[in-house]
Amino acid sequence: MRALFPILLLLLSTFVSAETPSSTAQGNQPLAGELHIVTVERKPFAMTVDGKLTGFSIELWQALAERLGWQYSVTATNAFAGMLDAVAQGSADIAIGNISITAERENRFDFSHPVFDAGLQILIPENGDNSFGVLAAIFTWEMVAYIVGAVVVIFVIANLMWFFERRDAPYFQRGYREGLWPSFWYAMHVMISGGFEEHVPRSVPARILGIALVVCSLFLVSAFVAKIASTMTVNELRSDIESVSDLYGKRVGTTRGSTAAAFLQSRGIDHKGFDDISAMFAAIGKGGLDAIVHDAPVLRYFATTQGRGTTRVVGSVFKPEKYGIVMAQGSRYVEPVNRALLALRENGSYDEIYRRWFGATASDN
CATH class of the missing domain: 3.40.190.10 (Periplasmic binding protein-like II)
Structure with missing residues (x-):
């Protein structure tokens, strides 16, 4: 053994x-x-x-x-x-x-x-000539409703003005068909200019109507100007993004489940999550986003290829990370x-x- x-x-x-x-x-x-x-x-x-x-x-x-x-x-x-x-x-x-x-x-x-050594960065739309974007933002359905409402008010007042002034004022002494357009033009002129330079109403009802028209014009014109001013201000603010601190209150996008999404959540920055990165890039191209936070090399590649001339990367790389x-x-x-x-x-x-x-x-x- x-x-x-x-x-x-x-x-x-x-x-x-x-x-x-x-x-x-x-x-x-x-x-x-x-x-x-x-x-x-x-x-x-x-x-x-x-x-x-x-x-x-x-x-x-x-x-x-x-x-x-x-x-x-x-x-x-x-x-x-x-x-x-x-x-x-x-x-x-x-x-x-x-x-x-x-x-x-x-x-x-x-x-x-x-x-790979990487990190996060911010992509924003390239401003350039944003005239079309501003016009699109101004002429919303809400603004169209304002304009249609103003035209209806002018049309009604034009008819009433012709009815009250057709006997006393030579300016309105014509038949309805012939007198409607001058009456409409007159009412629109009063609303825009706020005065009676072209014709001073003679009848009492027409004068009351004229005063009401001037008062209405103050509100309508002011609302239209305010809409334009606020839209241009908002568009200017949206383009003023240079760092993470500028993202608060903006429309920010990133991909779901990414480190960028976790970072935005930790900083309390509201954002929209996308499952498809192509949909995210399409959203910023159509004006649906003010900024994208994502991996720096991915954003840089997009900005120099499909997004060339319409988007740009801003700020330095933050939250360094490795792949x-x-x-x-x-x-x-x-x-x-x-x-x-x-x-x-x-x-x-x-x-x-x-x-x-x-x-x-x-x-x-």
């Missing part, structure tokens, strides 16, 4: 040494044959061009997977929260994109080493991904990908 012990010990050590390289070799391999990667379309990190997914995050993942020898498929979604939920629920293995590393998310997931690759808690892919990331940074591949999408290396920014 004692003679067998050294032999058993030798066999055991041989078995362990044989298993260790095999386990290490398999450490970079997915548990299944193909990894399911999920992302969210956020230019320039992930977007569809000519039917294919591309972007900084897509190319970075391609380089990582190639180095690790992993097979994978990528699914894109428009909902940021849905992307994270896919990893949390196990329907996706890894999430890539502009995903900020936060304490709250670290409680739910495991992150890779940081892959990472998201995996489930305890995922066996964390260490292989981190080692591959370090290798890509050391051999210059990371800087090459960064330069293609942002025109500089990460160290230049």
